[in-house]
Amino acid sequence: MIKEIKIQLRDDKREIPQDISKVKFGKTFSDHMFLMDYNSKDGWHDARIVPHGPIPIDPGAMVFHYAQEIFEGMKAYRRPDGGVQFFRPYENIKRMARSGERVSMPAMDEDMFMEALRKLVEVDKDWVPSAAGSSLYIRPFMFATDVGLGVHASDSYLFCILTCPVASYYPEGINPIKIMIEDEDVRAVRGGTGFAKCGGNYAASIRASKRASEKGFSQVLWLDGVERKYIEEVGAMNIMFKIDGKIITPALNGSVLPGITRMSSMELLRSWGYEVEERLISVDELMEAAKNGKLEEAWGTGTAAVVSPVGRLTYKGEDFTVQDGGIGPVTQKLYDGLTGIQSGKVEDTFHWMEKLEK
Numbered sequence: 001m002i003k004e005i006k007i008q009l010r011d012d013k014r015e016i017p018q019d020i021s022k023v024k025f026g027k028t029f030s031d032h033m034f035l036m037d038y039n040s041k042d043g044w045h046d047a048r049i050v051p052h053g054p055i056p057i058d059p060g061a062m063v064f065h066y067a068q069e070i071f072e073g074m075k076a077y078r079r080p081d082g083g084v085q086f087f088r089p090y091e092n093i094k095r096m097a098r099s100g101e102r103v104s105m106p107a108m109d110e111d112m113f114m115e116a117l118r119k120l121v122e123v124d125k126d127w128v129p130s131a132a133g134s135s136l137y138i139r140p141f142m143f144a145t146d147v148g149l150g151v152h153a154s155d156s157y158l159f160c161i162l163t164c165p166v167a168s169y170y171p172e173g174i175n176p177i178k179i180m181i182e183d184e185d186v187r188a189v190r191g192g193t194g195f196a197k198c199g200g201n202y203a204a205s206i207r208a209s210k211r212a213s214e215k216g217f218s219q220v221l222w223l224d225g226v227e228r229k230y231i232e233e234v235g236a237m238n239i240m241f242k243i244d245g246k247i248i249t250p251a252l253n254g255s256v257l258p259g260i261t262r263m264s265s266m267e268l269l270r271s272w273g274y275e276v277e278e279r280l281i282s283v284d285e286l287m288e289a290a291k292n293g294k295l296e297e298a299w300g301t302g303t304a305a306v307v308s309p310v311g312r313l314t315y316k317g318e319d320f321t322v323q324d325g326g327i328g329p330v331t332q333k334l335y336d337g338l339t340g341i342q343s344g345k346v347e348d349t350f351h352w353m354e355k356l357e358k
């Protein structure tokens with residue numbers, strides 16, 4: 001439990017966006033944010049909810065120089081009865097602890113973390129949108145605040161939670177994306193930080209994303225960092241293929257981010273009777289399947305879009321269309337299944353949802 005969360009409400013009431021479809025992802029923040037400090041002497045202390053705004057930070061703080069930073073991305077949804085619920089929040093809390101361990105940052109007690117999430121969302125409950133497919137995106141993150149340019153683990157950290165009302169990723173129904181298989185840059189290697197949700201991984205990935213975007217692709221599909229032979233994941237999503245009736249997703253080998261949407265998708269697909277394999281899948285196997293018509297569907301999974309159908313793949317200048325560029329039946333069923341449970345419209349037989357109201 002947190003000893004005390006000090007709450008300082010803002011006095012300048014801001015407008016809550018009425019038409020959520022006009023809000024760009026992650027550009028509009030709710031009224032308040034949660035902050036808490038850590039150092040080895042005092043542990044976690046000074047928990048507070050304050051108006052969203054700039055935080056004073058010394059330019060010598062270690063995060064700016066050595067990128068000791070981790071984050072999470074999760075969502076809370078407005079239920080049809082008006083209440084609010086989180087999707088598998090303890091999975092994000094556990095993952096943040098694993099990310100932190102990799103980059104030598106302190107973990108937080110799980111109940112303490114959940115308490116912070118609850119309190120913040122409660123304070124800004126009116127910011128949780130209710131339009132179809134909309135949600136409150138929650139961004140917890142933590143970074144090193146020791147001042148000094150020596151390279152070592154920082155002793156002090158700031159933990160912060162921001163929230164943003166977000167519209168459905170697909171206002172007019174899910175839309176197939178075009179992805180480029182990246183054969184030059186790599187995102188992560190085994191033994192590195194690929195499995196951790198840390199800002200540094202993204203810094204390494206932006207160049208390829210930028211190049212792909214200039215060529216008209218919405219995402220990059222990463223190959224393994226050693227041989228550039230095996231499929232890893234897409235931008236901020238894990239990837240799944242339906243090949244010859246079976247669903248295949250790259251195994252978690254240390255460089256792939258263990259997505260919670262990925263895990264939930266596998267559970268849901270298996271409960272529906274699909275065979276799901278987690279294994280190495282080479283880009284050659286994928287291209288072969290695409291050429292001989294066995295690649296039936298492809299989709300990405302991640303918190304932001306939930307499920308993204310892949311309509312086109314490009315590798316070394318060769319183009320492949322999946323499902324004639326449309327949406328496959330399993331992709332659609334998975335999207336409807338997951339978003340149904342998240343929004344409270346479909347019974348939560350997996351007990352994934354955590355109500356805000358206790």
Ligand SMILES: *Cc1c(COP(=O)(O)O)cnc(C)c1O
Nearest residue numbers: 236237238257259260261302303
């Ligand atoms: C967050 C993230 C994912 C998706 O994880 P979810 O828990 O499903 O949101 C996939 N890949 C990367 C690189 C990520 O950062």
